[in-house]
Amino acid sequence: MKISSICRLTMCFVFIMATSASFSQSNKDSITYPVVLQFQSECCGVPDEAPLLQFTRTFKKENKIKKIKAFHIGPMGKEGEYYLAFTLSEMKKKQKASFIRKLKIVAARMKDKGSASVTEDMMLIKSELPSRVMFEKKFY
Secondary structure, eight states: OHHHHHHHHHHHHHHHHHHHHHHHHHHHHEEEEEEEEEEEESSSOOOOSHHHHHHHHHHHHHHTOSOOEEEEEEOOSTTOOEEEEEOOTTSOHHHHHHHHHHHHHHHHHOOSSEEEEEEEEEEEEGGGSOTTOEEEEEEO
16 A cells, blocks of 8 residues: 555656656747847848947936846848847836837838837747857847
8 A cells, every 4th residue: 555655656746847847948948028129131131230229328318227138139040130139127117118119119210221120028939949049148
C-alpha cells in the first residue's frame, strides 16, 4: 500500500514538474510589448530615427522621465528593417497613452526612405523570428 501511494505521489510530482517546465519554456519564447515601432523599407533602407529622437527628448522633458527603454530587434529583412519595442515600464497609465498617441503621429511622418508603423500590444515569438535577429536594449 505504501509503495503504491509513493508511486502515485512520484508520478504526480513528475507530471507537475514536466507541465511547469513546458509552460515556462513557452513563456520565455514569447513576449508582448505595449507598443512596437516597425521600420520598413520600400527599396532603399529604412527611415531616419531623427524624428523619433526629437520626440522622445521632448516627451521625457515634458513628463519628467529620465529614460525610455526599448529593444532594437533586428535585422528583420534584407534592407535594414527592424523593430523598436518599447516596454513603457517607466511611465504611468496616462503617460503611456500619451506616448503611444504621439508616437503614431511621429511614425506617420517618417517617410524619407521607407515607412514606419506602430503596433500596440504586439506579441513577438522568438522562435518565429528570423534566426539572425538580435535583441539589443536601448535607452532614449
